[in-house]
Amino acid sequence: MSAQAKFDEFSRFEARPMTPAIGAELIGADLANPDDQLFEEVHAALLQYKVVFFRDQTLDRAQHIAFASAFGDLEIHPATPADQPDPEVLRIAHGAKSRGSENNWHSDVTWRERPSLGSILRAIELPDNGGDTLFANMVMAYDRLSDAMKERIENLVAVHDIARVFARRLDKAPEELHDKYPPVEHPVVRTHPETKERLIYVNTGFTSHIKDMEADESTALLRELYQTAWNPEVQCRFRWAPGSLAFWDNRACQHFAASDYFPNVRVMERVTIAGDKPYFDPSA
Secondary structure, X not given: OOOOOOOOOOOOOEEEEOOOOOOEEEEOXXXXXXXXXXXXXXXXXXXXXXXXXXXXXXXXXXXXXHHHHOOOOEOOOOOOOOXXXXXXXXXXXXXXXXXXXXXXXXXXXXXXXXXXXXXXXXXXXXXXXXXXEEEEEHHHHHHOOOHHHHHHHOOOEEEEOOHHHHHHHOOOOHHHHHHHOOOEEEEOEEEOOOOOOEEEOOOOOOEEEEOOOOHHHHHHHHHHHHHHHHOHHHEEEXXXXXXXXXXXXXXXXXXXXXXXXXXXXXXXEEEEEOOOOOOOOOOO
């Protein structure tokens, strides 16, 4: 697949933007019967819109995995039960005994040395209303920073730690998680490996602190950077329905799963595509 295929218009679907900032519904795409042209066009739309959405799809789990595999190798998440068939699938299920806990702005698995390229999330069971997912364009968030702030953060490095979220969720001591997934360092400003855009690459879920900075200063600066994702003008909001899927570029955006449906049931399945090591290119 061409890394940066460009299309003046798409032949396999109509791209209908969600907001001026981010997101598009790809109307007419048939994910159950893909071909190389569809993969090329979805990839191009993903780079352009940061997150793309599909309606009225009929994919089963095997087709979901196969579709995601066209975009790269797949990850296995440590929260996936060891005895689960199809370990590439992360099942996210909440209901009366489990309130949703993904309601914070984050990029997925930034605690990895090579965080994911993106994820494809499929609706399995939905509440009558609620449970929307919001997405924020972190390229636009960076572009809106003052020149002084851009200069201040350009060469900073932040530490990302799996234990901030998954020590409690997996009922494991931080030290046990760190044996397999030690804290990692990523640039605060990341260069997108395909579009070469600059973006803010810290998130409330997994970023613990900025390296070589006093704790109070680090906390204050991170809070200011986190808040850039909270601006509705860099966001879109997706309302799920049966047959819906979302495919987001985890390198370019953050997301927030609204947990407003408790005690109703919401079940989703996510397949995640492996990524590469984040870097900052000052010449890009």
